[in-house]
Amino acid sequence: MNIDEQINYAREVVGKDPMAVFLGIEVEEVKYAYARLSLLIKPQYLNAVERAHGMAISAIADQSVAVASNATEYMALVVELKVNLLDAVSPGDTITAEARAVDIKRKLSLWEVTITDSRRNKVAVAQALAYHRPKS
Numbered sequence: 001m002n003i004d005e006q007i008n009y010a011r012e013v014v015g016k017d018p019m020a021v022f023l024g025i026e027v028e029e030v031k032y033a034y035a036r037l038s039l040l041i042k043p044q045y046l047n048a049v050e051r052a053h054g055m056a057i058s059a060i061a062d063q064s065v066a067v068a069s070n071a072t073e074y075m076a077l078v079v080e081l082k083v084n085l086l087d088a089v090s091p092g093d094t095i096t097a098e099a100r101a102v103d104i105k106r107k108l109s110l111w112e113v114t115i116t117d118s119r120r121n122k123v124a125v126a127q128a129l130a131y132h133r134p135k136s
Helices: 003-014 018-023 054-070
Strands: 026-031 034-040 075-085 094-104 108-116 122-133
Touching: 003 026, 003 054, 018 054, 026 054, 034 054, 054 075, 054 094, 054 108, 054 122, 094 122
Parallel strands: none
Antiparallel strands: 026 034, 034 094, 075 122, 094 108, 108 122
């Protein structure tokens, strides 16, 4: 695959995996080693104190890295994800995750993710490691 085909694969295949579709994660922008995704915080995504559950925030962080890391010359799998939750997110708000490469090597790449609410307040940051699998 050339890089344009790989970016399209990241957007159309990885970006629309079954779990992402189930959760309602939307792919907004994909370019080389970058992805921006959004998620509306539905009532089902709340914790006991009626704020976005960390699982929903972690899910969009993971998905943004999956899309961004596959928008490179590599087929990639996220193998590690660390999320720091910084602020609460209210129901009905939309969060946005932007994943960017920190470093890309032959077998591994390191990614940073910034997650903001609709007012562009930073609500979480994440770091991920992706493994580059051989193309079959």
